Amino acid sequence: MKFPSTFLLVLVALISGCSGNKHSIKIKGSDTEVNLAVQLAEAFHPTHKGIFVSISGGGSGLGIASLLNGTADIANSSRSLNSKEREMFRDNDMDIDSFVFAQDAIAFVVSESLLIDTLTTDLLAQILSGELISWSSISNLDQPVNIYGRQSNSGTHAFIKHKLGIEFSPHAKQMNGNAQILEAIKVDPSGIGYVGAGYVQNGSMEGIKVLWIKAGSNGIAISPFDQERIARGEYYFQRPLFQYFRKKDRERISSFLEFEKTDKGVGLIKSSGYYPAHYER
Amino acid sequence: MRDSNIRRRERIDTFFKYLFEVTGYVTIALLGGIFFMLVYNSVSFFAEISPVDFFTGNQWEPESSEGKYSIVPLVISTGLVALGSMIIAVPLGILCAVYLAELAPTRVRNILKPAIEMLAAIPSVAIGFLGIVLVGPGIAKLFGIQNGLNALNGSVLLAVMALPTIITICEDAINAVPKTYKEASLALGADTWKTLFKVIVPAAAPGIIAAVMLGLGRALGETMTVLMATGNASAIPCGFLDSVRTITATIAIEMGEVPYKTTHYFALFAIAAVLFIITLVINLIGEYFANRRRRFHA
Incomplete structure (x- = not known):
C-alpha cells in the first residue's frame, strides 16, 4: 500500500503548502x-x-x-x-x-492620423456616451467613432463614467486591459480609448496620440503628462x-x-x- | 476453504458493484445540484426584476443607475456567434468525415485522425489569443473595417474548436452505415459521388445531426475564446461584423466584481440558467438522434 501513503503526503503538502505563511x-x-x-x-x-x-x-x-x-x-x-x-x-x-x-492621470488616446489634439470634457462625454457617433463634425475623418473601453470590473471604467456623469455607449468595445486598448488604437484611425498615463509613457508612442483635455468649454487644455499641473490637481482625469x-x-x-x-x-x-x-x- | 474463498470474492464483487453504482448517482446528483442552484438563485432574481423585462428588453446594463437586465442582446450575440461557427464548421466537418470514412487511404487516415483529435486538446485561451493577434487583424484587413474583434472572429475560432467533435461523431455515423447500402448502390450503376451523397450521407443523417448538435453545444458554452476575441460590446449586434457579448463572456467578466446577494449577482445566475437550458435542449436533441441511429443500424 505504498501508493495511498505517498498520495496522502502529497495531498497534505498541497493543502498546507499555501496557507499560514505569515x-x-x-x-x-x-x-x-x-x-x-x-x-x-x-x-x-x-x-x-x-x-x-x-x-x-x-x-x-x-x-x-x-x-x-x-x-x-x-x-x-x-x-x-x-x-x-x-x-x-x-x-x-x-x-x-x-x-x-x-x-494617476488617465490619458485619452486616439490614432496619430486623427487631426484632433484637444477635446473638451463636454465633447468627450458626448463621444463616450454614444451621442456623437461620427468623427466628421469635429475632425478630418468621416468615419463612425469606435470606442475602446475597459470591462465593468475596471476602476478606470467606473471612474470615467462617474467623472463625466454618463453611461457608456452600449457599442463601446470592452477590452481586456490597457495594452489591448493601445494595440487596437494603433491600427484603428477612428478609435478612441482611455488608459492610465503610465501605460503610454512606458509603452511605445508610435501610431498613438494622447489628447489634451479641457475641463468645460473655456478651461485650458492640459496634458496628462504635465507634472506641475497635476501636482496642483488641475487635470480633470486625475485620481x-x-x-x-x-x-x-x-x-x-x-x-x-x-x-x-x-x-x-x-x-x-x-x-x-x-x-x-x-x-x- | 473453497467456500470462504468464493464468499470473499462475492463480497468484493458486491462492494465494487455498489461503489460503481454510487459514482453513477454522484454524477446525476451533481447535475441536479447545479441545476437546482441555478434555478434557486434565479428565483431570487425574478422576485426583483419581472421576467417580461428580462426576456423582452433590449439592454444589458446592470451597472447603470436604474439597472437594465435584459438577456435579449446576450442571447442574440450567443446565437449569432454559434450560428456563424456552425455555418463554417458543418460543411467542413461533414466533408472531412466523409473523406476519412470512405475515401482516405489507411495511411492518411492514421495521421489525420489523431491530428484532428489533437485540435480538441488546444486550450481555449490559446485559440482566443490567436483570435486577437491573427484572425482579428486578418478580418479587419479582409473587410476593410477598423477592428476585427467581432462576431465573425468568434465564429471562426469556435468553428475550429467544434470541428473535432463534429468530425469524430460524423465519421462514426458514416462507418455505421451497413456496407450493403454501398454495394447495392454501386451495383445499380451509381458512381462514387452519387453513392456518397445520395445513399451513405442520407443514411447517416441522424448521426450527422447528432454531431452538429453536440458541436453546437460546445460552441454555445465556450467562454474564454469569445471573451477574448469578440469585443464584448453590449449593444444588440446587427451583423457578423459587429462586436458581440455572449452569455458566457458576460458571466465571466462580471462574476469577479459583483457584490454577493445583489440583484446583479442573481442576474448572472439567471442568464446562466438560460444558457444551461439552451445547451441542455441542444444536447438532448443530439442524444435523441444519436440513439435513433443506433436503433436503425443495430
Whole structure:
C-alpha cells in the first residue's frame, strides 16, 4: 500500500503548502497599478528578504472582492469603495483602512492620423456616451467613432463614467486591459480609448496620440503628462490610487506601505509615469 | 476453504458493484445540484426584476443607475456567434468525415485522425489569443473595417474548436452505415459521388445531426475564446461584423466584481440558467438522434 501513503503526503503538502505563511503579502486588484506594484515589490525585496510579496491584477473590483473574501491582504484600487462595498465590509465585521500611495492621470488616446489634439470634457462625454457617433463634425475623418473601453470590473471604467456623469455607449468595445486598448488604437484611425498615463509613457508612442483635455468649454487644455499641473490637481482625469487593507493586518504589511513612502519608492512611482501622493487618509 | 474463498470474492464483487453504482448517482446528483442552484438563485432574481423585462428588453446594463437586465442582446450575440461557427464548421466537418470514412487511404487516415483529435486538446485561451493577434487583424484587413474583434472572429475560432467533435461523431455515423447500402448502390450503376451523397450521407443523417448538435453545444458554452476575441460590446449586434457579448463572456467578466446577494449577482445566475437550458435542449436533441441511429443500424 505504498501508493495511498505517498498520495496522502502529497495531498497534505498541497493543502498546507499555501496557507499560514505569515511572511507573505498578497496584493490583488487594479490593472492600472499592477506594473507599478510589481516594480515596487521588486525594489522592496532586496532589503526585506524574509517577506514575499505576490501581485496580481484583475481589476479594482476583483481586488476589493478578494480583500473581502480573505484571498488578498492588500487590494489595489483605482477608485474608492462604493457604498455597497462599504456596507459589505461592515456586514462582515471587517475594519478596513486605505492608503493613497500614488496618483494617476488617465490619458485619452486616439490614432496619430486623427487631426484632433484637444477635446473638451463636454465633447468627450458626448463621444463616450454614444451621442456623437461620427468623427466628421469635429475632425478630418468621416468615419463612425469606435470606442475602446475597459470591462465593468475596471476602476478606470467606473471612474470615467462617474467623472463625466454618463453611461457608456452600449457599442463601446470592452477590452481586456490597457495594452489591448493601445494595440487596437494603433491600427484603428477612428478609435478612441482611455488608459492610465503610465501605460503610454512606458509603452511605445508610435501610431498613438494622447489628447489634451479641457475641463468645460473655456478651461485650458492640459496634458496628462504635465507634472506641475497635476501636482496642483488641475487635470480633470486625475485620481488617487488606493491600497485597501484590513486594519488587523496593518502591522504585517506596514513595512511595504512604509517602503512606498521612501525616496526610493517615490522615485519608482515617478519614473513609471505616475505621480506621488500628497496626503494620507 | 473453497467456500470462504468464493464468499470473499462475492463480497468484493458486491462492494465494487455498489461503489460503481454510487459514482453513477454522484454524477446525476451533481447535475441536479447545479441545476437546482441555478434555478434557486434565479428565483431570487425574478422576485426583483419581472421576467417580461428580462426576456423582452433590449439592454444589458446592470451597472447603470436604474439597472437594465435584459438577456435579449446576450442571447442574440450567443446565437449569432454559434450560428456563424456552425455555418463554417458543418460543411467542413461533414466533408472531412466523409473523406476519412470512405475515401482516405489507411495511411492518411492514421495521421489525420489523431491530428484532428489533437485540435480538441488546444486550450481555449490559446485559440482566443490567436483570435486577437491573427484572425482579428486578418478580418479587419479582409473587410476593410477598423477592428476585427467581432462576431465573425468568434465564429471562426469556435468553428475550429467544434470541428473535432463534429468530425469524430460524423465519421462514426458514416462507418455505421451497413456496407450493403454501398454495394447495392454501386451495383445499380451509381458512381462514387452519387453513392456518397445520395445513399451513405442520407443514411447517416441522424448521426450527422447528432454531431452538429453536440458541436453546437460546445460552441454555445465556450467562454474564454469569445471573451477574448469578440469585443464584448453590449449593444444588440446587427451583423457578423459587429462586436458581440455572449452569455458566457458576460458571466465571466462580471462574476469577479459583483457584490454577493445583489440583484446583479442573481442576474448572472439567471442568464446562466438560460444558457444551461439552451445547451441542455441542444444536447438532448443530439442524444435523441444519436440513439435513433443506433436503433436503425443495430
